């Protein structure tokens with residue numbers, strides 16, 4: 001395979017006595033959807049923070065298109081776990097923030113964002129405030145804002161973690177189609193094995209803290225996948241492999 005878009009090499013991080021990451025290596029190629037799964041507290045968010053440049057590692061390096069981006073920010077669009085919509089701005093004015101930061105005028109930015117609202121299931125909601133939206137809609141707005149950063153790599157940290165089960169299923173199916181149609185390059189953190197199998201080309205499994213990548217799994221079949229493919233014998237077998245890895249780690 002050609003040069004990865006992003007390459008994480010032997011990244012380590014401790015917070016005082018707490019070793020969050022022991023040594024993490026991973027790659028994401030352009031157009032790939034790659035997930036990281038692992039138990040709570042194993043260092044998944046820390047890894048995304050380091051890749052985005054928000055947190056510096058103690059050791060290791062991060063390469064984008066073969067160039068080190070260690071200690072720099074702005075090379076990835078990052079959607080953190082918590083809803084970060086500003087309550088005093090309308091949805092349209094929330095999602096245009098990255099465009100405004102890049103110097104686009106408010107009028108031009110609003111026009112660009114307005115055109116994207118239907119694709120993100122937000123048509124007619126641009127002038128509402130975040131409080132008036134459902135949890136799923138807020139996450140779609142946050143995701144639109146992340147996409148409008150126009151970064152080659154998008155980092156999504158458990159974007160559906162706080163949604164109810166049905167909304168979560170809807171959002172997964174929506175993201176399957178959107179990621180495929182827009183050829184997005186996504187590094188996605190989740191606890192949910194089915195979600196990872198549905199969405200991903202590859203899945204990295206992390207060990208409990210201190211986090212290390214302990215397995216890389218190529219998901220069977222091409223994307224975009226339907227929910228039905230999750231019950232195929234191939235994906236069921238891969239699910240069992242992942243479950244066993246995660247539960248065996250918990251017991252050891």
Ligand SMILES: Nc1ncnc2c1ncn2[C@@H]1O[C@H](COP(=O)(O)OP(=O)(O)OP(=O)(O)O)[C@@H](O)[C@H]1O
Pocket residue numbers: 015018019020038039040041042043044045046047209
């Ligand atoms: N800024 C910080 N200061 C001190 N400790 C931290 C800091 N950030 C993370 N940690 C610790 O590092 C470890 C890894 O945390 P991290 O949030 O990366 O895990 P996670 O896998 O994303 O967890 P979860 O799935 O619950 O979100 C945890 O023990 C956490 O308490």
